[in-house]
Amino acid sequence: MVSGDKHVELDRLCIHYGDRQVLGGVTLFAPRNGILGVIGPAGSGKTSMLACVNRTLELTPGARHTGTVRLDGVDVHALDASNLRRRVAMVLPLPVGLPMSVYDNVAFAPRMAGIRSREELDVRVERCLTQAALWDEVKDRLDMLGTRLSGGQQQRLTLARALSTDPEVLCLDEFSIAIDPVTTMRIEAVLVELKARMTIILVTNLLQQARRIADVTAFLLRGELVEVGETAALFAGAADPRTRDYLEGRFG
Amino acid sequence: MESAAPSLPLEPLEARHRRESVVQLGLAAATALAALPALAIVFYIAYKGSPALTLHFLTEMPTAGMTQGGILPAIVGTLWLVGVSLLFSVPVGVLAGMYLSEYAGNSRLARLVDMAIVNLAGVPSIVHALFGLGAFVLFLDFGTSILSGGLTLGVMTLPVIITSTKAALQSVPHNFRVACWNLGATRWQTIWHVVLPNALPGILTGVILQVSRAAGETAPVLFTGAAFYLPILPTSVWNQTMALSMHVYALVTQVPKVSEATKYATALVLLIVVLCFNSVAIVLRTYLRRNRRW
Numbered sequence: 001m002v003s004g005d006k007h008v009e010l011d012r013l014c015i016h017y018g019d020r021q022v023l024g025g026v027t028l029f030a031p032r033n034g035i036l037g038v039i040g041p042a043g044s045g046k047t048s049m050l051a052c053v054n055r056t057l058e059l060t061p062g063a064r065h066t067g068t069v070r071l072d073g074v075d076v077h078a079l080d081a082s083n084l085r086r087r088v089a090m091v092l093p094l095p096v097g098l099p100m101s102v103y104d105n106v107a108f109a110p111r112m113a114g115i116r117s118r119e120e121l122d123v124r125v126e127r128c129l130t131q132a133a134l135w136d137e138v139k140d141r142l143d144m145l146g147t148r149l150s151g152g153q154q155q156r157l158t159l160a161r162a163l164s165t166d167p168e169v170l171c172l173d174e175f176s177i178a179i180d181p182v183t184t185m186r187i188e189a190v191l192v193e194l195k196a197r198m199t200i201i202l203v204t205n206l207l208q209q210a211r212r213i214a215d216v217t218a219f220l221l222r223g224e225l226v227e228v229g230e231t232a233a234l235f236a237g238a239a240d241p242r243t244r245d246y247l248e249g250r251f252g
Numbered sequence: 253m254e255s256a257a258p259s260l261p262l263e264p265l266e267a268r269h270r271r272e273s274v275v276q277l278g279l280a281a282a283t284a285l286a287a288l289p290a291l292a293i294v295f296y297i298a299y300k301g302s303p304a305l306t307l308h309f310l311t312e313m314p315t316a317g318m319t320q321g322g323i324l325p326a327i328v329g330t331l332w333l334v335g336v337s338l339l340f341s342v343p344v345g346v347l348a349g350m351y352l353s354e355y356a357g358n359s360r361l362a363r364l365v366d367m368a369i370v371n372l373a374g375v376p377s378i379v380h381a382l383f384g385l386g387a388f389v390l391f392l393d394f395g396t397s398i399l400s401g402g403l404t405l406g407v408m409t410l411p412v413i414i415t416s417t418k419a420a421l422q423s424v425p426h427n428f429r430v431a432c433w434n435l436g437a438t439r440w441q442t443i444w445h446v447v448l449p450n451a452l453p454g455i456l457t458g459v460i461l462q463v464s465r466a467a468g469e470t471a472p473v474l475f476t477g478a479a480f481y482l483p484i485l486p487t488s489v490w491n492q493t494m495a496l497s498m499h500v501y502a503l504v505t506q507v508p509k510v511s512e513a514t515k516y517a518t519a520l521v522l523l524i525v526v527l528c529f530n531s532v533a534i535v536l537r538t539y540l541r542r543n544r545r546w
Contacts, residue, residue, distance in 0.1 A: 085434060
């Protein structure tokens with residue numbers, strides 16, 4: 001039903017916190033240079049699924065998983081965690097400006113990866129802030145604390161920071177939850193541009209957001225993958241009645 | 253027509269205001285009760301001691317069996333002891349606090365260690381003194397020396413430094429760490445570049461309050477490093493030395509025919525040394541908080 005090169009692939013992925021199962025055997029892939037939208041009510045395991053892709057799940061005490069996540073066909077657990085997280089960037093629901101300047105926020109990850117040259121960092125910071133549609137607003141005050149920006153600006157700063165390692169996969173977890181609709185639309189436009197260069201996994205509570213920009217949409221319900229398909233086809237007529245109910249707002 | 257919901261039974265405004273004032277007055281009284289004795293002590297010592305507090309008193313050796321002359325070796329000795337204790341307790345305490353906050357997790361063992369450290373902070377200083385005597389003076393054979401005394405003070409201050417370091421690190425929001433991990437920063441990079449800089453004011457405050465405690469305690473140096481009467485300046489950590497706290501004790505209880513003013517002046521100098529350390533703490537904290545980042 002969905003074609004494309006499997007860039008990120010989940011194979012029978014189960015996630016447990018202690019005895020509680022939050023994801024029960026999900027098999028799914030994100031097509032290269034596409035946007036995979038993941039929708040579903042709260043508590044469907046969407047966030048945990050993303051955390052498993054960049055292996056931040058293992059930093060949560062009590063969390064464990066079975067099954068495999070593959071990046072370009074390679075099990076992510078065979079990779080170095082830091083290198084993996086540079087290749088798979090993550091934007092979380094609430095913007096987090098690190099307590100340092102706007103410039104340092106964006107230069108942080110490249111510096112941690114060993115880039116020291118000021119010119120190289122300058123170029124990278126400008127490029128990432130431009131990509132995140134924030135450059136024009138902050139170019140004259142790069143020394144300002146990142147935490148002093150407005151909420152919407154901080155979320156774009158978070159996006160710029162996520163782009164700073166030249167990731168090949170960008171995961172966004174309900175990025176628009178704390179920002180205004182105008183900023184949301186700007187970031188959506190940015191994402192559509194970015195997918196030429198990377199694969200995007202967009203977890204969202206906004207059905208219309210998935211409809212607007214996702215190429216493929218997956219519907220998760222209580223840890224189970226109910227249905228996945230081309231976005232237009234899925235919204236036009238889902239095969240599973242639970243998907244239809246959710247899309248038409250009859251529950252969730 | 254339904255009748256309107258009954259309004260809340262409000263008590264008379266006057267009674268409410270009266271109760272507010274009584275509560276406020278009670279709290280203020282408790283604060284005054286806490287502050288007044290402290291102020292009284294400071295002013296009384298300053299009043300009694302200031303006549304004897306001269307430049308000579310601060311810069312000369314004691315003479316005539318400590319009844320004349322100055323207290324220079326005690327001042328210098330206290331600085332030596334505090335210095336040695338810091339060299340030991342700050343690195344060990346801060347690193348241990350870091351481990352407990354960032355790496356140890358929440359296992360049963362970690363909680364046990366944590367509880368042990370908190371309880372260790374409540375051990376009386378005379379017990380630390382006996383430990384120091386056994387461990388440093390006798391077992392490690394450092395003798396009665398600045399090294400033994402400083403290490404004993406260090407051991408005494410260690411638990412609070414560990415606990416305050418841990419608390420300062422934990423007060424840095426967790427989502428900063430998560431953001432760094434998501435960017436591929438390692439645990440240590442995250443701690444060094446983001447968590448530690450933001451915890452520094454809290455860590456320093458804890459450290460410096462312990463410095464003033466180390467400077468003021470008598471018991472830990474009593475058997476381990478402080479000399480009763482030694483009118484020379486120490487030249488190495490293997491020397492014995494006089495110490496201010498010990499000197500106050502000696503003048504007040506052991507030496508006949510010392511003028512009142514001398515005793516009070518010595519206590520006043522000890523007080524000033526401690527207050528100096530504390531004001532350094534306050535200035536540092538204010539400076540670091542001004543750059544507060546979130």
